[in-house]
Amino acid sequence: MILFGPRYKGLLDDIYEHGVLPQDFSIYLHHPSITDPSVAPAGKSTFYALIPVANQGKLPIDWETVGPVLEKRILDEVGRRLIPDIHDRIVTKFHYAPRDFALDLNAYLGSAFSLEPILTQSAWFRGHNRDDKVKNFYLVGAGTHPGAGIPGVVGSAKATARLMVDDLR
Ligand SMILES: Cc1cc2nc3c(=O)[nH]c(=O)nc-3n(C[C@H](O)[C@H](O)[C@H](O)COP(=O)(O)OP(=O)(O)OC[C@H]3O[C@@H](n4cnc5c(N)ncnc54)[C@H](O)[C@@H]3O)c2cc1C
Structure with missing residues (x-):
């Protein structure tokens, strides 16, 4: 409310x-x-x-x-x-x-919600779940793609886990 x-x-x-x-x-x-x-x-x-x-x-x-x-x-x-x-x-x-x-x-x-969700820090512009430069470095949570909030954070966990499994294969 x-x-x-x-x-x-x-x-x-x-x-x-x-x-x-x-x-x-x-x-x-x-x-x-x-x-x-x-x-x-x-x-x-x-x-x-x-x-x-x-x-x-x-x-x-x-x-x-x-x-x-x-x-x-x-x-x-x-x-x-x-x-x-x-x-x-x-x-x-x-x-x-x-x-x-x-x-x-x-x-x-x-800050309670990580990066401010302005256009240049949202969606693809947010931290990527697999780092672009450092091998075997993965990111998860509110500051990463897709963004803050429980649904977004759970979504980012799933995306990151999928990338890690793909890389292991
Ligand atoms: C008051 C409030 C209300 C909210 N209400 C909603 C809502 O109704 N619906 C919704 O979808 N979202 C809501 N949110 C947003 C949601 O809670 C967050 O987006 C989400 O919890 C972020 O998850 P996270 O795992 O990225 O980070 P967090 O949940 O913040 O977890 C990060 C963890 O890492 C730990 N940590 C930090 N540094 C280190 C370190 N160096 N070593 C080890 N551990 C460390 C921290 O202690 C923390 O436990 C709310 C947020 C707040 C603050």
Whole structure:
């Protein structure tokens, strides 16, 4: 479910062009315990609320300071629009920002989706699954052909495995 904010193009321009932290949000809400009860204790739920922000290259802010403030603003917004008593319902919470993507997952500039899917970095222009120059060097995952997202990543794994098997033959 998405809680759309008041702006669309202006919001994307703030994130991708201007590299500023937007004042308004479009929030992607996910409630995984509906389909997989094992991700929460009995009688409880697991939620996340996601907002897009610029990577650390475009927006080099101190996430240790900004993270908790932004977390509260997002929860306030969900409370205002959807779940009025959300603050009282929360048993435990954490937030995950570009700094965490960089430190925990080794993601370049804390980017959550690998290479930006602009035309010159999409489809054939993305990293090839078999390296063009180095023999026996194969690449897989969001930064490679065909691209980010679970279906794309699984597709790239299949393509890479097929190339490796072909080369072994
Ligand atoms: C919040 C969020 C929501 C998303 N929602 C969706 C969605 O609804 N649908 C969808 O299709 N996609 C979604 N995606 C995108 C999708 O999750 C990613 O495209 C996908 O997980 C990328 O898979 P990957 O295997 O390339 O990389 P990752 O899943 O990031 O795996 C890379 C792994 O490599 C490890 N690693 C890094 N460096 C090293 C090293 N030097 N040595 C050993 N290990 C290392 C990392 O720790 C990590 O475990 C979402 C992404 C985010 C961040």
